[in-house]
Amino acid sequence: MATLVLVRHGRTTANASGVLAGRTPGVLLDDAGHEQVARTGERLAAVPLVAVVSSPMERCRQTRAAILERQPGSPTAPVEHAISECDYGDWQGRPLKELAKEPLWSTVQSHPSAAVFPGGESLLAMQARAVEAVRRIDAEVEAEHGPSAVWAAVSHGDLIKALLADALGMHLDLFQRIQVDPASISIVRYTTSRPYVLAQNTHAGDLGWLVPKEQESSTDAVPGGGAGPGTGQSAAAAPEDLDDGPAELAGPGRS
Template sequence: MARPLTLLLVRHGQSTWNAAGLMQGQTAHVPLTDRGHDQARAAARELAALGPGAMLSSDLLRAVQTAEHCAAATGLAFTTTPALREQGYGVLEGRPSRELWDVVDWTDPRWAAEGGESLADLHARVAALLGRLRADPPAGVVALVTHGDTIRAAQAVAAGLGPAEMPAVTPHNGTVTRLQLAGAVG
């Protein structure tokens, strides 16, 4: 019998590179700011009220620091996975985001920076993870601590949309986005 799987997607709090306006991508070592820790604590309180039974996190530092706040608030341990990482921007990581509007082809889901990944790659990575969770859910409500573009990809996958149809709006730092995945085996 199929039952829905609820995903609670937590976007990490503000990082030092968010504050500086730098493209982060999969740069691993970027920590949260004081404001980011405050945002993460607020998201953790919201998450705890929603009652997740399991939690996974991106393995990038800004997400792990956010997941630590979520773990403290929920009492859940978490595991990390590279499947929840942000879209990789390769050679563009660390550059000011405002410089990239003329460099990145935001309309082509197959475009990727040198050493990075395309939106299509990101969408496929997230779809594979959500497929595994749908097939073998660790709980009926699962928290995923992750990144803005990864959340947009999860929203598209849950809605049956491809990488060219991902939502344009990225959730703010320290927010919780609820998604339902139909068809979990139960």
């Protein structure tokens, strides 16, 4: 069972100014964003990643560079267009406070599976392409590097929320309940029986438990929750020392 580390890019100039960046070119990390991704790179330095896959957007490639800079080995670093930002169409480049007055905003909040951005794509289509891509890449990583391999995907807030919703077995209409902050780390392990969400929206905490080791063949969940990683009780057990970030408004483009 390969392990997927989902990383949202660091804070950008658009995030700081409350603008829905979307796929606008030239949106870069601001000073706070550079500090955030440096810390994320430091957290992942203890984990030998076999690949760091990135959305093509500049802010994600900047974040990937910060991760690669601190990697002890030489992971592959491909760009994957299927994990690019949602195509927000005509909403792209507009202030969030202005978009909040649009009738579609309430659909995005309460019924996102029905949200289709004018001139862009639907949130449902975004989720479908992202889920297909990460599950495909995860299978390729495991086939090439073995079941203990760890790889990272650097992407965007709404897209990572949609991936976590899929892994949790949640309908997309519930994905606004999930928070994914800039430069946060979430962790998913896909198995033959089910995906396991090992961590979500973490900003601190030791990731040494992700260092590849021989795993048990069983993918069953342990009744009662098990004793955690390194105990031999569950290949999908998660640590308890990872903190969650603060909640904030679940509008589109917190990405």
